[in-house]
Amino acid sequence: MTKKVFWLLGLTAFSLSLQAQTPAPSTYNANTRFEQLGPVLPTPNTFRTASGAPGRDYFQQRADYDIKAELDDQKQHLSATETITFFNRSGDELRYLWLQLDQNLFKPNSTGNITRTGSVNAERGISFAQATASQTAAQKDYGYKITAVRDKAGKPLKFTINETMMRVDLPAPLAPGQSVVFSVDWNFNIVDARSTGARSGYEFFPQDGNYIYEMAQWFPRMCAYDDVNGWQNKQFLGQGEFTLIFGNYKVAITVPSDLVVGASGELQNAAQVLTATQLKRLEQAKGNDKNPTLIVTQEEATAAEKNKATGKKTWIYKADNVRDFAFAASRKFIWDAMYPSVEGKRVWAMSLYPKEANPLWGQYSTRLVAHTLKSYSARTFAYPYPVAYSVHGPVGGMEYPMMSFNGARPEADGTYSQGTKNFLISVVIHEVGHNFFPMIVNSDERQWSWMDEGLNTFLEGLACLEWDPDFPATGISPQGIVPYMKTDAKVQVPIMSSSDNIMQFGPNAYTKPGTGLNILRETVMGRELFDYAFKEYSRRWMFKSPTPADFFRTMEDASGVDLDWFWKGWFYGVEPVDQDLVEVEWFQTSSQNPEVVKAEARAEAERRNNTISKQRDAAGRNQTVVAQDTTMRDFYNSYDPYKVTEADRKKYQDYLATLSDSERKLAESQQNFYTLKLKNKGGMPMPVIIRMEFEDGTDSVARFxxxxxxxxDVQISKVISTNKKVKQWTLDPFMEIADIDDSNNSFPPVAKPTRLQLFKQQQGRFGPQGPNPMQQQRQQNGQGTPARQGTGPRD
Structure with missing residues (x-):
């Protein structure tokens, strides 16, 4: 630091001049960055208001479904018929309807299939799944077989299939306020979820010859028709998910009699499909909100695997005011349940999983479901549905109303790594959390992935930390997004990009928006303002369909904080955050007290005179002429210019008499003034957080x-005054703003060592892969391979 001393005379005016900012030249972008989004957002109207709330003319369509389906466990085939009642709540006349045919994605010639790109790696080779993907799709004849589309009277309706979309032409236009009833018959071959990477399908277990089915996107579903897009009938290419409308569902699912079924909604015929023992256990579970009760035990599921029953059962489910319906079925399923209170209402938390998932799932899954419902409800709205499932099978993580498919499987010996455990915790919280976004706050996933994935990643991170304060919630930590923000801007796209066009989907749709919300909550807005505004957004758009503008506007409307600069930089741009603490200049006031002034002058003179020559000449000091001959001395040989005289003291007292009490206090304090010179090298503006470490060992943090x-927006100077001397300055000391380069955040600069790894030369590219820590501990303790058992309580 450069130290400069100035006299206190005219201090007030001088301080104000230091604080003043020179108007920015027109070449800077600051005014653009901090101007309102304005025309970037759609014009408010009677459907969606300028405050971000639904307008007086807001509408959404509705579709009710009555579905009868049968699952063929021998052929992995599903056949079904559905009756749809579609309600036209818009002000528009509709001459045709659009439905989504998601299973057609798996046809070998679908756009989603043939536009996938990639290359073969000469070293790693190619997997059989990659090599045979197109052949398998053709051999299995994947995709829908639509066998009939009829009106209410049973007469055929004309329909046209365009890949993953089907248009049904109506015999007469559907007027506003009217409804139409029609039916669709269809069947399809169920995909192998693991080999295709699908969001649903089956997994085969060769060791016992059984299947787990996780069924979703399994029926022709109505497209959304709204004030923003009209019909949202963009093709399903695999990445951009689903845009759906609410309705009531009655679904009858016929399966082999020994399969256990879970689904969106409430089971209507439990007495017909469950045993007396299972019914009794369910009743017992109602009194247990702390620990899961086993409805189907591991021993019972294992017995079902070996002794396959004949015959069929039909499970009937009812789900009201949902946007979708999914189900899972297997004779391998262990089933446990809790009945916790969520915001004063009892809700079923349930899990279905095979023995291969124990002991991990029996200990954690259902408790995580209950925890998620409580955590999310506290931050948004009370969970409105009667049940939430977590199901283990081939899908690593996917969400539907009241139903989620989750991965994380232990090793064959029942042990697992900490990474596997952490994945289970995060994936269950994330997928169950999707019940809130987008299953209830019903955003357009086909267009805006971040509106459900980003918001849900943010809430997932908070819920994970409420589960375990030491959980590595990197999905919302600013330092966690830094590697992505460092990547070349050419391989990034703004968060505000259409779902199917996003590169680096995980960081862009999940962690960057999730981290951005965390930065808003912790650094920009503060928890109280953010939490209130976020809850207001959730409440406003519960069971409705918001757009990004509705979210942006509501967050500002409910908090009173102008966030347009943040939406512009973080959501519409790809510039990173990189603040640089270039220099600190140190100014210190002189109080004009002669006791202080002359003491400082003496010390400075002594410092300057302490040269190497002076040090070496000291031994011969007594041999100099003046030392030897006293006649060579006069007044100045004994004169002390740093001695305080009475005249000095009087002059100082006369000066103090001209000051007010506050001015006198400041004059006697020897205040320190520091000018910080900062650069915004990254482009994205962010708050400036600076930590001051004082010479006395204390510290303080200033926030701007x-x-x-x-x-x-390029460079600024900021004056900070302290009554203590600062020895070290640090920008972003708590890693709050995702600064991509912290090497320029300290003044004076702090050198950081580069660690060098010492190693012995090894053969091959990779070192040996050892057992996970749980296995290592058991080996050290001399324990054998444990049997897979659930750790939850048994009846």
Missing amino acids: PAEIWRFN
């Missing part, structure tokens, strides 16, 4: 909002 850059 992002608007500090509003006149100059």
